[in-house]
Amino acid sequence: MTAAPDRPSAAAPRPGPPLWLLAELTYRCPLHCVFCYNPVDFAQTTPEQELSTEDWFRVLREARAAGSVQLGLSGGEPLVRDDLEAIVAEAHRLGFYTNLLTSGVGLTESRIAALKAAGLDHIQLSFQDATREVNDFLSSTKTFELKQKVAGLIKAHGYPMVMNVVLHRLNIDHIGEIIAMGDALGAEYMELANSQYYSWAHLNRAQLLPTRAQLEAAERTTQAWREKLGDRMRLFFVVPDYHGDRPKKCMNGWGNVFLTVTPDGTALPCHTAKMLPGLAFPNVREQSIESIWYASEGFNRYRGDGWMKDPCRTCPEKEKDLGGCRCQAYMLTQDPAAADPVCSLSPHHHLIEQAVAQAEAGVREQPLVFRDPKASLALSGTRSQP
Ligand code: FES
Numbered sequence: 452m453t454a455a456p457d458r459p460s461a462a463a464p465r466p467g468p469p470l471w472l473l474a475e476l477t478y479r480c481p482l483h484c485v486f487c488y489n490p491v492d493f494a495q496t497t498p499e500q501e502l503s504t505e506d507w508f509r510v511l512r513e514a515r516a517a518g519s520v521q522l523g524l525s526g527g528e529p530l531v532r533d534d535l536e537a538i539v540a541e542a543h544r545l546g547f548y549t550n551l552l553t554s555g556v557g558l559t560e561s562r563i564a565a566l567k568a569a570g571l572d573h574i575q576l577s578f579q580d581a582t583r584e585v586n587d588f589l590s591s592t593k594t595f596e597l598k599q600k601v602a603g604l605i606k607a608h609g610y611p612m613v614m615n616v617v618l619h620r621l622n623i624d625h626i627g628e629i630i631a632m633g634d635a636l637g638a639e640y641m642e643l644a645n646s647q648y649y650s651w652a653h654l655n656r657a658q659l660l661p662t663r664a665q666l667e668a669a670e671r672t673t674q675a676w677r678e679k680l681g682d683r684m685r686l687f688f689v690v691p692d693y694h695g696d697r698p699k700k701c702m703n704g705w706g707n708v709f710l711t712v713t714p715d716g717t718a719l720p721c722h723t724a725k726m727l728p729g730l731a732f733p734n735v736r737e738q739s740i741e742s743i744w745y746a747s748e749g750f751n752r753y754r755g756d757g758w759m760k761d762p763c764r765t766c767p768e769k770e771k772d773l774g775g776c777r778c779q780a781y782m783l784t785q786d787p788a789a790a791d792p793v794c795s796l797s798p799h800h801h802l803i804e805q806a807v808a809q810a811e812a813g814v815r816e817q818p819l820v821f822r823d824p825k826a827s828l829a830l831s832g833t834r835s836q837p
Contacts, residue, residue, distance in 0.1 A: 466754060468518025469710035469744050472547075473525060474510070475722075476535070477501055477714050480527040480822070481556045483591035484579065486617050486652040486659060487822040488722050489527065494827035500715045504534040506736065508541050510712055513740035515545045519710070522547040527714070530557030536565045543570025550575060552615075555601035556594055563608050574605050575613045575642075581628035585621065591821050602636040612638040618669065619646040619659035620810070626669045630676045630686065638684055643673060645691035648806075649723050649778060654820045654830075660810040666694055693803050697768070698775025698791035705753035705777060710744060718743045720750055723778045727787045753777050758788055762796045 478493040502510070511522070522542050529535055530553055542549050550573040551566065558574075576598065579586040583595040606612055614633050618626065626643065633641045645666070646652045646659055661669075673688045680686070692699060702709045702721045711719045716735045719725060725732060732749040733742075744750055752758065756769055763774040774780075775791020783792045784799045792799035820826055 465745065466707055469514060469708070469740070470519060471521045471523070471709045472511075472514045472519040473523040473709065473711040473722075474507065474538070475525055475527065475711060475713050476507070476529045476532045476538070477527040479531045480554070481531075481592060482528070482554050482594070483821040483823050484617075484651070485589055485655045485819045485821055486619060486646045488647075488650050488652070489822065490723060490725060491650055491654065492827055492831035493527075494824040495831055496713070496715045501532075502712075502714065502716050502735070504537055506716065507534075507538050510716075510735050510740065511538070511542050511545055511547070513735075514710065515547065517741045517744055519740075520546075520548060521550065523550045523552055525552040528554055528556055530562065536562070536569045539566055539571045540569035543572075548572050553577070554590075554594065555598045556592075558601045558604065560604060563604050567608050567610075573613065574610050575615050576602060576605060577615045577617070578629070578632070579616070580622045581625050581632040585625070589621065591823075599636065602638075606637050611640065612636060613640045613642075614638045615642045615644060617644055617646050618661070619652070620661040620665065621659065623661045623665050623669050627672045627676070630673070630680075630684075634680065634684060640685050640687070642687045642689065643669075644687075644689040647692055649782070651820065651822045653782060656806060657809060657817065658819055660691070660693060660806060662811050663694060663807070666690070692776075692779070692791075692793045693807055695793060696795040698772045698779075698793040700772045701776035701779075701791075704773050706744070706750040707754070710740070718747075718749075720753075721776075721778060724749070727777060727781055730787075753787075760788055762794075762798075763790045766796065 477498070478489055478496055479498060524535065524538065529551060539549055549571050551571055552575050555576050578598055579589040586595040587593050602612060616629050629643070630641065648656045648660070652659055670688060673686055677686055706720045709720065711722055712735055713719060717725060717732050718735055719732055730749050730752055733747045735743070738747065756773065759769065759774055763769050775793055777787050779793065780789045780791050781787040783802050789799065790797040792802050794800065
């Protein structure tokens with residue numbers, strides 16, 4: 452049954468369509484990455500609560516009808532779902548451009564052939580590092596050789612090689628080796644994405660935040676490689692928020708382009724919005740994508756700039772960054788309508804400066820928390836849900 456939609460905010464102009472649909476098919480994952488962006492309480496969603504194949508087909512149809520064109524298939528590890536090929540085939544039939552975001556675990560010769568036949572357009576393969584030791588340590592698995600094999604399969608099946616490596620204090624000094632590995636594996640694109648500090652990365656922030664000197668050295672190395680590689684490989688270097696003085700326009704604006712559907716069908720404007728207090732997010736089992744996108748309170752609350760308070764409200768740059776990230780504002784200030792503390796004009800900016808100063812002073816001696824269902828259940832309800 453379709454629930455009655457919430458009233459749209461009077462101040463917000465009607466947004467464009469949800470061009471980018473991210474289907475988080477499952478939170479199940481064979482890896483245990485210390486910087487995982489899945490919510491810390493992910494284990495509260497059981498496999499039985501995941502959307503069915505038919506549910507996903509309906510979500511795809513409704514999203515396509517609402518104007519979605521790009522589909523990201525992620526998780527967890529989306530290859531854990533044995534209906535992935537069917538979901539890809541339906542998305543392809545509907546006209547989506549389909550992207551698989553994977554650790555490579557489970558991407559066998561037969562599955563990649565089936566995905567190709569189903570019409571999969573694009574595969575992004577993640578690595579944790581260029582060394583077996585750090586790759587396997589950070590994911591708490593033995594997957595380094597497997598990932599290299601999968602890289603070969605991706606090339607052999609005619610896909611462009613798109614690699615993603617999350618950077619942080621424990622691997623950023625290896626950036627030259629990471630790029631060299633990508634080059635050796637025939638990567639055409641590499642995303643060197645400094646960790647942003649949400650979810651598991653936020654729990655491990657004291658151990659993962661790099662120093663400014665590390666970051667600057669990594670940028671220099673990346674630039675030197677760009678000159679060396681020319682057109683052979685494109686390198687995207689994403690700077691961590693904490694080392695900037697203006698926030699990012701998170702998700703390109705709240706409810707502006709991105710629509711995430713979590714494994715249990717909750718529709719969100721970003722991966723972690725569910726933690727925000729006082730907001731009920733709709734579920735695709737109960738409400739259509741059209742109604743969720745245009746009429747739900749969850750998607751309208753932080754659209755545009757009508758919700759802002761000072762310093763954002765009167766800031767000449769407010770349209771550029773839209774006040775930054777609502778989740779980061781909430782995690783650090785407990786107020787989701789506050790300016791993102793990354794901004795040097797935020798009254799809470801000292802919280803970012805303190806974290807950076809701590810990184811400069813050296814790593815705090817405390818164990819890393821690996822993403823793991825047991826840890827997730829233990830941590831659920833004991834914190835403010837970053
Ligand atoms: Fe939620 Fe930025 S991650 S608004």
